[in-house]
Amino acid sequence: MKLTAALTGLSLAFTATMAAAQDLPDLGGREVVIVTENAYPPLQFMDKDGKAIGWEYDAVAELAKRLNFTVKYENTSWDAMIPAVSEGQYDIGMTGITIKDERKEAVDFSDPYMRSEMLMIVRGDETRFTDAASFAAIPELLVSAQPGTSPFYAAIYNILDGNEENPRVVKFETFGAGLEALKAGDVDLTLSDSTAANGYVAASNGGLKIIGEPLASEDFGFIFPKGSELVAPINAGIAALKADGTLDALNQKWFVEYKMGE
Numbered sequence: 001m002k003l004t005a006a007l008t009g010l011s012l013a014f015t016a017t018m019a020a021a022q023d024l025p026d027l028g029g030r031e032v033v034i035v036t037e038n039a040y041p042p043l044q045f046m047d048k049d050g051k052a053i054g055w056e057y058d059a060v061a062e063l064a065k066r067l068n069f070t071v072k073y074e075n076t077s078w079d080a081m082i083p084a085v086s087e088g089q090y091d092i093g094m095t096g097i098t099i100k101d102e103r104k105e106a107v108d109f110s111d112p113y114m115r116s117e118m119l120m121i122v123r124g125d126e127t128r129f130t131d132a133a134s135f136a137a138i139p140e141l142l143v144s145a146q147p148g149t150s151p152f153y154a155a156i157y158n159i160l161d162g163n164e165e166n167p168r169v170v171k172f173e174t175f176g177a178g179l180e181a182l183k184a185g186d187v188d189l190t191l192s193d194s195t196a197a198n199g200y201v202a203a204s205n206g207g208l209k210i211i212g213e214p215l216a217s218e219d220f221g222f223i224f225p226k227g228s229e230l231v232a233p234i235n236a237g238i239a240a241l242k243a244d245g246t247l248d249a250l251n252q253k254w255f256v257e258y259k260m261g262e
Contacts, residue, residue: 024240025233027069032230034060035074035081035090039176041199042254043096043220055254056094059113062246063237077173078146082106085223091230093223096193098150108228109221111235113247116193117214118154123182124206131212132159135189142187144170144178150218151175151191158215183207193218198255 036044036056044054052073064071076084078095085093086106096116099109120132129135135143136159143159145152152169160166170187172178179200181187192200194214201208224231241247 024066024236027067027230027233030069031072032064032069032091033072033074034092034094035076035084036093037078037081037095037174038075039078039174040096040196041203042258043196044094055114055250056096058250058253059241059247060094062241063234066240067233067237078149078175079173082223085225088225091224091228092234096196096220097223098193098218099221100150103223106226107223108226108231109223110231111238112219112221113238113241114220116218116220118150118158118191118216118218119194119197119210119214120212121179121182121190121192121197121201121208122188122211123185124204124209126188126209126211128188129211132215136160139168141189142168142170143189143191144172144181144187145191146173146175146178147171149175150193150216154191154215191215193220202259 036052038044038046038052040054042054043056044052047053060071063069074090081093081095082097082103083106084090093107096114097103097109099112103109120135122129129138129141135141143155145155152171155169156162156164156166160168170178170181172181175190175192175196178187178190182190197210201210222234224234238247
């Protein structure tokens with residue numbers, strides 16, 4: 001009886017899954033051009049062999065399979081991404097993009113596919129400060145950030161005085177450049193959401209650590225040109241990936257099991 005009940009349960013789950021899949025939109029095999037930065041592990045980055053991999057790549061592969069579309073990937077910098085998608089140069093942008101009202105004026109967002117927290121990253125031997133308040137209290141300390149990003153605004157408004165020209169914020173074109181400045185001792189702190197921060201710290205062999213409490217939480221979404229017909233299908237796909245546990249499985253793979261640098 002127990003075996004019969006278990007098999008019946010599996011059959012019902014399979015039937016429900018198939019029904020959900022059948023309800024998803026069919027994009028008819030169309031090509032979707034997606035732009036990314038490949039600099040935000042473990043969401044998307046280049047492995048030691050030069051292959052582009054990550055959480056977002058796996059998620060998009062699942063969406064493409066279920067919604068029946070093919071993907072062409074392009075690369076650009078963070079600064080250029082939102083304007084380029086807004087102008088219709090690409091169909092979708094992905095790089096752990098925080099959903100913000102001011103960005104919605106230029107692009108449309110998908111529903112959130114992930115929530116993350118803003119964390120403070122320091123060198124592994126840092127002892128001069130342990131949280132945002134003690135960092136702010138030492139005027140010679142510097143924080144790195146990319147202008148226009150969530151870490152930049154967190155540095156300005158959650159740690160410092162709200163002045164966007166505060167000289168204590170050292171601006172870098174990429175997150176990676178700011179992280180290297182931290183490692184070299186040119187700055188004393190950098191900020192990142194937990195998805196990337198935990199990956200970098202795990203790969204540092206003790207060279208980096210996370211301090212203090214999270215400064216803020218944020219939701220990530222894909223971006224589209226305003227009025228894009230892809231928003232609704234992608235949202236349906238995200239809902240399906242959440243419902244059947246696929247997103248949880250990707251979190252386990254990339255944030256628990258994957259070891260950066262291997």
